Amino acid sequence: AQSVTQPDIHITVSEGASLELRCNYSYGATPYLFWYVQSPGQGLQLLLKYFSGDTLVQGIKGFEAEFKRSQSSFNLRKPSVHWSDAAEYFCAAYSGYALNFGKGTSLLVTP
Amino acid sequence: DADVTQTPRNRITKTGKRIMLECSQTKGHDRMYWYRQDPGLGLRLIYYSFDVKDINKGEISDGYSVSRQAQAKFSLSLESAIPNQTALYFCATSGTTGNQPQHFGDGTRLSIL
Numbered sequence: 001a002q003s004v005t006q007p008d009i010h011i012t013v014s015e016g017a018s019l020e021l022r023c024n025y026s027y028g029a030t031p032y033l034f035w036y037v038q039s040p041g042q043g044l045q046l047l048l049k050y051f052s053g054d055t056l057v058q059g060i061k062g063f064e065a066e067f068k069r070s071q072s073s074f075n076l077r078k079p080s081v082h083w084s085d086a087a088e089y090f091c092a093a094y095s096g097y098a099l100n101f102g103k104g105t106s107l108l109v110t111p
Numbered sequence: 112d113a114d115v116t117q118t119p120r121n122r123i124t125k126t127g128k129r130i131m132l133e134c135s136q137t138k139g140h141d142r143m144y145w146y147r148q149d150p151g152l153g154l155r156l157i158y159y160s161f162d163v164k165d166i167n168k169g170e171i172s173d174g175y176s177v178s179r180q181a182q183a184k185f186s187l188s189l190e191s192a193i194p195n196q197t198a199l200y201f202c203a204t205s206g207t208t209g210n211q212p213q214h215f216g217d218g219t220r221l222s223i224l
Contacts, residue, residue, distance in 0.1 A: 042217055046212045098156045
């Protein structure tokens with residue numbers, strides 16, 4: 001069955017530290033992949049997307065993600081985290097008719 | 112104004128009541144979706160519609176129904192609400208190809224007592 005897995009439920013990082021959020025997918029072929037962020041009380045905002053081509057994708061707010069076919073992964077990274085990055089992050093893959101979401105990773109940023 | 116508007120933003124109701132959540136969009140998209148978010152479970156698809164005459168069940172459609180009144184409007188109904196339908200509900204829209212991202216409303220927080 002098609003699935004998206006985010007292994008980390010919660011992650012805590014210090015402000016200014018680097019960040020990597022993990023995402024693995026299980027699909028027969030490479031799906032269209034997305035990362036969304038959800039701030040408290042808000043809807044989901046698209047950070048970046050991958051369809052094909054360059055495996056390093058740049059997004060908004062200083063985020064980037066790297067697609068690795070051999071590992072079926074699409075990990076999200078940021079070199080230096082800001083307190084405003086504290087939020088819930090969702091990885092998603094297009095299932096053929098809708099998005100299939102991972103369960104999310106909650107990011108806490110400490111001073 | 113928001114591209115995808117959900118009303119109400121919050122609703123508290125009692126078991127057995129009929130509830131309607133509304134979604135309207137100004138993006139001109141044909142595709143619309145309803146998702147449900149529960150803590151620790153991510154978002155799960157309830158229903159989706161690719162145009163006014165096309166309605167499809169998602170993975171958790173039991174206990175829900177939808178109506179696509181126009182290209183811009185997609186409503187979700189709970190015919191007889193039960194407490195385990197307490198959740199955050201999101202409407203989303205997208206263009207007609209899978210590589211076009213979905214755009215989400217701000218959600219409706221529904222509590223069923």
